[in-house]
Amino acid sequence: MMRVPGQWRWRTSTGAAGSLAFGVLIGLFFGPASLAAPMQADPAVEIHDRIADDAPDAKRVALTLDACSGKFDDDLIEFLIRNHIPATLFATKKWLDKNPYGVSVIKSHLDLFEVEDHGENHIPAVIGAGRKVYGIPGEPDIIHLRREVLGGAHAIEQTIGVPPHWYRAATAEYDSQATQEIEKLGYKIAGFSINADAGATLKQAAIEDRLKHVKGGDVIIAHMNKPAGDSAEGLSVGLIQLLKKGYVFVRLDQVDLKVIPGTGR
Template sequence: MIALLITCAGLACPAQSPAPSRPTEIHDRISPGSNIHNNRVALTLDACSGQFDEDLIVFLVRNRIPATIFATKKWLLKNPPGLAMLKAHLDLFDIEDHGENHIPAVIGAGRKVYGIPGEPDILHLRQEVLEGARAIERATGVPPHWYRGATAEYDQQASDEIRRMGYKIAGFSVNADAGATLNQGQIEERLRHVRGGDVIIAHMNKPQSQTAEGLSAGLIELLRRGLVFVRLDQVDLEDIPKQPTHHEPPHVE
């Protein structure tokens, strides 16, 4: 018995795998830097799968509102006209990595977020990130530097690995359309609470939703208030104190 205890206290015993951490959202704001008043706001739009919300992009182009687009490989392949419109306005739009197949960044067999299965292991996570990045670079000629996973939730192992791969994770502070499920009035109400430094998340892959109408009205009001829109490649983000995870998906297919 004594010998067994000594053996298991040393390196002979296999290390136990750490229990997977609970997935959490990453909440970020724009770092003020030298901008004391920090009147900058970042609009980020996810293209998970689905279609192309042309009305929303036409509105942004007409009003010269920049945005950071997080597109999956699935969306890029399915929406050539939408991709062409974005590429025609790369002065406004920065296209970043939303993964290959819109799989949440949680690792472990059977794990899900909002009913969407995560990654069985870390190798599959790397493929999701890298193949998404390669699709962006092939489509635009510009390699992405930011990553946002499906559902915007991450376990610790996944977020650590994504950063080791050299990508910055894009969180948010204002969930404008709750996965393109809110109506115009609800979206406008959420945008009324936007302040300088906020990072807004919304969607551009559901033209049948009211996201375009809600953002069009709400963003114009933010411009009237003197807020300035920027892309994520123009700023740094900083984590804000942990908040409860929203009981609504910021991302859906």
């Protein structure tokens, strides 16, 4: 690393003892990082997006709900139907296969919901043997990533009847090799800006609190696969508040997204 010769230049200005201590300190900080650098050359990042090209006072918000694996959150989807709130649903093949009733409800409300690709088996978009995100193993190679993306897309087209155009990987983290490959396959990557339920782990009050911070142009992520959690309860209150404040909900097939500067890619 270039930092190694650089740190010794400090010798002339800080004195021998000081520079040695400083050098050791710098070595402790940068040495291990330098050694580890080749293995971390392509780190996973969480991509943060907002709705593109909205004026600052535009009150458009996109609600996205992930269906990773698990069950169908009937209460949440019925709440959206009752209140005519459109949403973009990111479903895996795994979830579609296991939830025929949920699929039938969604299919009979395609005026409100669009279904997009969350992969075949909910595998994070990081490539390399032994890599994991939140403890979930990633893909061993690019061939497996392609299968995850295309297998999920195929399942949606077969089940819902409409091909997806957006992709959100399991855990919403990506390394740059995966990002490039997903885009090469023709899919736009859907990040988010408001994490409303932290994987359906938050309690109702915390979800409501997060939704109080929504601004125009935000992309909300929450989950529709854990009915035992508080997502339906928290979103029901929080989304009604947003409607009362005059926010309008849009789906991702109606807008484009842009990466928030300083985050993601």
